[in-house]
Amino acid sequence: MNLTSKPLAVIIFIILFGGISFSTAMGWWATESTKEPVTFTEGEFAGQYNPADIRGSYTFGDVENSFGIPSVILAQAFSIETDNPAAFAVKSLEEIYAASEFEIGTASVRLFVAFYNGLPIDLSTDMYLPENAAVLLKKRTLTPEQITYLEAHTVPNPTASSASDSPEPAPAQETESAPEAVTTPSASTTESSTERLVKGKTTFQEVLDWGVSQEIIEQVMGAPMPNPLTKIKDYCNEKGLEFETIKTALQVEVDKVK
Amino acid sequence: MKIFGKQLFRPRSIWIRRVVQWFFFLFIALISVNHTLVESGGGIPFLSTASLHALCPFGGVVTIYQYATVGTFVQKIHESAFVLMIVGFVLAFLFGPVFCGWVCPLGTVQEWVSKLGKKFFKRKFNHFVPAKLDNILRYLRYVVLAWVVYVTATSGTLIFAEYDPYFALFNFWSSEVAVGGLVILGVTLLLSLFVERPWCKYACPYGAVLGITNLFRVFQIRRVESTCKADGACSIMCPMNIPVDSVKTVRDHQCISCLECTSEAICPVAKTVVFNAGGIK
């Protein structure tokens, strides 16, 4: 049997669009994923959703559906100001944090979800979280390993200019609008300088700005002051100093300046 | 055209194929634009908004391994790609790689650029690569196929999207496009000035998969030796440089079922090169 071009053209259309129609009728035609992550197949968490499978196309709402973490919390963790946090697509984070030195994106959400829900996640690669997320996580139960990882992988919250698509909320507003808001205020310089509280994120520069001299700082530390942009807590960890003690002592000095 | 039963004018090419190619090019382009529009809040009503990954039959191929072992799709690949893969196989089993010759917009774009090349280089066009080298290079696409399947299976992500010129062609305006894909697309289009369908011949992993069906497809390109004038027109016309005039049945893994070699197009003798199932009596 010979076939010529015109019948062939018709057959191509019939098979192609017929196949699509048939699969649609059978419910097989899906051009989007179901937004349901795979589950752990073995171990203690078998059957639970695996945060490592969260994809860029998921919205915060999809993450909420699978992992039970409210979209508002996710929005708060990543400083997303929107009326509808559930509709925020995870992949948009990269744009918002484009100015960040370390990548904040889908991997960050996976990390956040895993730590938030106490689920296992591979920590052999570097994933970063903004400060707001770290603050929220520190209120959860974390293992010492997770705490160390978190401290080494926390980056500043986006600045208002870098978050032009979804402008970052002012930390104060954030505290009002979100029910589980951060109780310790964010480390944005202006705010910290008005509050003058020595915290985990405070740098030596901030203490200098509050009027405490380098000499006094060095006295309190009992060691020379490093690069002023170093976080005091990081420096304490590095030198094996007790941060809580140093923090209290420095706070006394800061309060004296007032 | 026939007058008093005599063939006066024979089209030199399969025009309906060009129409079908245009249709799919515009169709895919529109869907892709729509996908971008929808992401930014707009969109054309009644038109699919799917991402191109969802509409690529090759996506179905690369996800087979993961689907069989873990039961999930590779990232960005959805059921629709699986459906299209099956449809593509059905078509190829019956007619060979008609997807390449009639549907694939990347093949179409290469043909458009090649028209310019033909104008510049006349008969030299599509004959720049020395035959020996060409014969070896034609198997390169199987290497690409093996690599794509391997990296996809081991990573679970669509690594090929970073290099895919087809995706780049319809997404060059969006932030989703990868530089690698754009570069490969640019090189492909440039080479199309010298060679017909360079990407299809040497690199396309999906063309490689479909090409295998040339060995056993139901409808084959067959040449009737008794009426053949041996003028070699079919071989000269073949975009894939297949020596149609020296075989009875084309089983070359590179045939794209374009029908340009047949008596409906270039072959001057009626019913001599035909698209046939079941053999010639």
Ligand code: SF4
């Ligand atoms: S070989 Fe690949 S690029 Fe060429 S037409 Fe076929 S699928 Fe398209």
Ligand code: SF4
């Ligand atoms: S052999 Fe004929 S049908 Fe196959 S690619 Fe060449 S011209 Fe097209």
